[in-house]
Amino acid sequence: MTQTFAVRMVVDLPPDMDPDARTELLGREKAYAQGWMRSGQWKSIWRCAGEYANLSIFEVEGNAQLHEILSGLPLFPYMTMQVTPLCKHPSDIN
Amino acid sequence: MTQTFAVRMVVDLPPDMDPDARTELLGREKAYAQGWMRSGQWKSIWRCAGEYANLSIFEVEGNAQLHEILSGLPLFPYMTMQVTPLCKHPSDIN
Amino acid sequence: MTQTFAVRMVVDLPPDMDPDARTELLGREKAYAQGWMRSGQWKSIWRCAGEYANLSIFEVEGNAQLHEILSGLPLFPYMTMQVTPLCKHPSDIN
Amino acid sequence: MTQTFAVRMVVDLPPDMDPDARTELLGREKAYAQGWMRSGQWKSIWRCAGEYANLSIFEVEGNAQLHEILSGLPLFPYMTMQVTPLCKHPSDIN
Amino acid sequence: MTQTFAVRMVVDLPPDMDPDARTELLGREKAYAQGWMRSGQWKSIWRCAGEYANLSIFEVEGNAQLHEILSGLPLFPYMTMQVTPLCKHPSDIN
Amino acid sequence: MTQTFAVRMVVDLPPDMDPDARTELLGREKAYAQGWMRSGQWKSIWRCAGEYANLSIFEVEGNAQLHEILSGLPLFPYMTMQVTPLCKHPSDIN
Amino acid sequence: MTQTFAVRMVVDLPPDMDPDARTELLGREKAYAQGWMRSGQWKSIWRCAGEYANLSIFEVEGNAQLHEILSGLPLFPYMTMQVTPLCKHPSDIN
Amino acid sequence: MTQTFAVRMVVDLPPDMDPDARTELLGREKAYAQGWMRSGQWKSIWRCAGEYANLSIFEVEGNAQLHEILSGLPLFPYMTMQVTPLCKHPSDIN
Amino acid sequence: MTQTFAVRMVVDLPPDMDPDARTELLGREKAYAQGWMRSGQWKSIWRCAGEYANLSIFEVEGNAQLHEILSGLPLFPYMTMQVTPLCKHPSDIN
Amino acid sequence: MTQTFAVRMVVDLPPDMDPDARTELLGREKAYAQGWMRSGQWKSIWRCAGEYANLSIFEVEGNAQLHEILSGLPLFPYMTMQVTPLCKHPSDIN
Numbered sequence: 001m002t003q004t005f006a007v008r009m010v011v012d013l014p015p016d017m018d019p020d021a022r023t024e025l026l027g028r029e030k031a032y033a034q035g036w037m038r039s040g041q042w043k044s045i046w047r048c049a050g051e052y053a054n055l056s057i058f059e060v061e062g063n064a065q066l067h068e069i070l071s072g073l074p075l076f077p078y079m080t081m082q083v084t085p086l087c088k089h090p091s092d093i094n
Numbered sequence: 095m096t097q098t099f100a101v102r103m104v105v106d107l108p109p110d111m112d113p114d115a116r117t118e119l120l121g122r123e124k125a126y127a128q129g130w131m132r133s134g135q136w137k138s139i140w141r142c143a144g145e146y147a148n149l150s151i152f153e154v155e156g157n158a159q160l161h162e163i164l165s166g167l168p169l170f171p172y173m174t175m176q177v178t179p180l181c182k183h184p185s186d187i188n
Numbered sequence: 189m190t191q192t193f194a195v196r197m198v199v200d201l202p203p204d205m206d207p208d209a210r211t212e213l214l215g216r217e218k219a220y221a222q223g224w225m226r227s228g229q230w231k232s233i234w235r236c237a238g239e240y241a242n243l244s245i246f247e248v249e250g251n252a253q254l255h256e257i258l259s260g261l262p263l264f265p266y267m268t269m270q271v272t273p274l275c276k277h278p279s280d281i282n
Numbered sequence: 283m284t285q286t287f288a289v290r291m292v293v294d295l296p297p298d299m300d301p302d303a304r305t306e307l308l309g310r311e312k313a314y315a316q317g318w319m320r321s322g323q324w325k326s327i328w329r330c331a332g333e334y335a336n337l338s339i340f341e342v343e344g345n346a347q348l349h350e351i352l353s354g355l356p357l358f359p360y361m362t363m364q365v366t367p368l369c370k371h372p373s374d375i376n
Numbered sequence: 377m378t379q380t381f382a383v384r385m386v387v388d389l390p391p392d393m394d395p396d397a398r399t400e401l402l403g404r405e406k407a408y409a410q411g412w413m414r415s416g417q418w419k420s421i422w423r424c425a426g427e428y429a430n431l432s433i434f435e436v437e438g439n440a441q442l443h444e445i446l447s448g449l450p451l452f453p454y455m456t457m458q459v460t461p462l463c464k465h466p467s468d469i470n
Numbered sequence: 471m472t473q474t475f476a477v478r479m480v481v482d483l484p485p486d487m488d489p490d491a492r493t494e495l496l497g498r499e500k501a502y503a504q505g506w507m508r509s510g511q512w513k514s515i516w517r518c519a520g521e522y523a524n525l526s527i528f529e530v531e532g533n534a535q536l537h538e539i540l541s542g543l544p545l546f547p548y549m550t551m552q553v554t555p556l557c558k559h560p561s562d563i564n
Numbered sequence: 565m566t567q568t569f570a571v572r573m574v575v576d577l578p579p580d581m582d583p584d585a586r587t588e589l590l591g592r593e594k595a596y597a598q599g600w601m602r603s604g605q606w607k608s609i610w611r612c613a614g615e616y617a618n619l620s621i622f623e624v625e626g627n628a629q630l631h632e633i634l635s636g637l638p639l640f641p642y643m644t645m646q647v648t649p650l651c652k653h654p655s656d657i658n
Numbered sequence: 659m660t661q662t663f664a665v666r667m668v669v670d671l672p673p674d675m676d677p678d679a680r681t682e683l684l685g686r687e688k689a690y691a692q693g694w695m696r697s698g699q700w701k702s703i704w705r706c707a708g709e710y711a712n713l714s715i716f717e718v719e720g721n722a723q724l725h726e727i728l729s730g731l732p733l734f735p736y737m738t739m740q741v742t743p744l745c746k747h748p749s750d751i752n
Numbered sequence: 753m754t755q756t757f758a759v760r761m762v763v764d765l766p767p768d769m770d771p772d773a774r775t776e777l778l779g780r781e782k783a784y785a786q787g788w789m790r791s792g793q794w795k796s797i798w799r800c801a802g803e804y805a806n807l808s809i810f811e812v813e814g815n816a817q818l819h820e821i822l823s824g825l826p827l828f829p830y831m832t833m834q835v836t837p838l839c840k841h842p843s844d845i846n
Numbered sequence: 847m848t849q850t851f852a853v854r855m856v857v858d859l860p861p862d863m864d865p866d867a868r869t870e871l872l873g874r875e876k877a878y879a880q881g882w883m884r885s886g887q888w889k890s891i892w893r894c895a896g897e898y899a900n901l902s903i904f905e906v907e908g909n910a911q912l913h914e915i916l917s918g919l920p921l922f923p924y925m926t927m928q929v930t931p932l933c934k935h936p937s938d939i940n
Contacts, residue, residue, distance in 0.1 A: 086140035234932035516650035
């Protein structure tokens, strides 16, 4: 049985970061994130319109795996996280 | 083309509400919500664990339809809403 | 494998509540809470000194069981909850 | 059919920025913003009196175009955004 | 010369208000608001999607007329106001 | 007819600023502020006791002049502003 | 030597208050406030445009007299107060 | 060895409370508080000027006694508490 | 007659400050603070347990002297201040 | 008799810290923390899932020892602390 979480991630990169370092960092971020999407734990990701932020849905083994995934993000040192544990809603028809 | 929104809804029902009125109200809420789920605009709903609150994903024609759905909720007068417009994230593999 | 959560619960009872109804409600609350303590899911509870609030540690099957326990509290309609999912810390010696 | 949004943008430029770099950046910002004003998506912009901030009204195809416009701002890395989706008000006489 | 203001108004009506009193109150609110729209001071009003709230733009003689208009709203005792004085933005092309 | 505003200004100067640059900056700030005091728009200024902050009252032509005055402050890039439009109170005996 | 204070007072009267009781209460409030204005402690009062709130300047003997004046207001039980002690600003030309 | 705490208590009594009940409640509050002042645990109490609030210093055996004292206050159901544990400061000359 | 104030001071020193400069700064801070303690204006100081912060009680001539003392602190540029004017509480037995 | 406290610690390390200095700092942090765990004052520590933060339970002699432990943390200059004094809850079955 997996556990569902919503995570809102806000990114705050220094504007004067070296462009090459930034490109390399964002490339690693994308590859890392897509790895967890392909293996099925990172179910959804949306851009929050107008912000350098995303809302994501995770289905993981539990709290420890959620932390493993999020703390391993190359952008983790630049992010503020808001984590909400979710479960089935009685009105859900799925 | 549809527009995606995340909505966090927090419910604050008076604890001394008449039990029958409450049951009737919650029944109407469920039926109303499931109507929009079946017609495809209310894509997902999760209970926020430990809270009388939910996180939902909508795919609607636009801002006006989102407002029509949310303001029509029988529980709307008892709810606090937090609306976040979403769009495709560049790392999304779907 | 169980999941660990910290929950801070703040109680806001109306000061003019009928004393008998209040006594009966608090009695049911205590019995309900102690049931989950005895069955092992509600590991710890402390009073926050000077406040009508507690800090509790739960070890549960997952998010759904946490919600089942918390939403079943007789005082739930009078409570504000703050839920934090926890996992093992690398410095923990236990 | 277009979607309407209000966006409050607060700018936080480092006071010790190189004056030439600052002038060049602000010049690009103005040209970029006026491009979207001329093409009709950026309907209104006002300075918030006494603050380095503006309130703007956008009419765009949807959430994705709003994000394209805002995230493309040369000042975007220095801005905090507050986005509000809008729709027609029943008292509007227009 | 007129002064421009943005006002965000959040309405909090008691859910158990008498339906007739509510209908009558909202009717007076609409008539009052449209009077100021027709006379030109209340330039724009939008519903904030998903909320019982609006964002409005006023062009008035000054602070006193703004207060006269807002404090005269039949819904004023039920509203929370956020007032932002505005002026021309240097990037505005109008 | 003039418009009245209260403005709370909080100053946040970097502690390691060059002492001469700081002295020169504060000298320009004082001269600039006293210019607007002498010409009558900056009616009052008080130090908030214990804080690097002031509360000021302005009487200006309107929102645009208020912005002109405040954004021209040499310390403006180091300030956080809180602007409140004011008007005559019915209990005022003056 | 007198002490200067700024006080922001926000009033929250129940919308369903008996109209006569309300008129009587507001009449007493006005008389009480004007008494302290005439005796010189309540130097200034402004309405905050668009809000049921005021900003006032007091010159009193000290903290105790400020409390005596404010806590004696007939509207005190309905008010939220924000008190700021003030002193002379080095840029003040008066 | 005693433990020191600062507690800020904000009181929110319903304005329409029965005057006799209020007088009786405040009388009991005063007697209860002065009992703990005389026995030495409630070292200091000050009114926060302009607010229905106090700041108090306690010297107690520990967290449990602090809670016993505060939760026993007749006004406790109407109070919001902010508790700060204190200890000796290295600059203290006493 | 003196005036009483509570001040909460939170210190935020850059972690990479030169150790000698830091030692010298903290030495000056201690000497300065103890000077006002010895002359009787700085009545009490406590460390807030677990934080780089203190709570202090001042008895001063008025707001201006409070500002003179606080703004003269060598650590003032690194501090955030929260000032509360106090007066005698009716339950105080001293 | 020991006193119980919950402490939430949020760490904010500069992302561009020298990797060796960081490794050395974290090594000292772990050793220091485990010292207090072994001597029995630091009873529990959990990672807050998805955040660079922990929740800990301390059983100490009193406020002074709590401050000694927390302020001695090698990461203390990079941490924000939230301290809650706890005591026995009447529903606790242990």
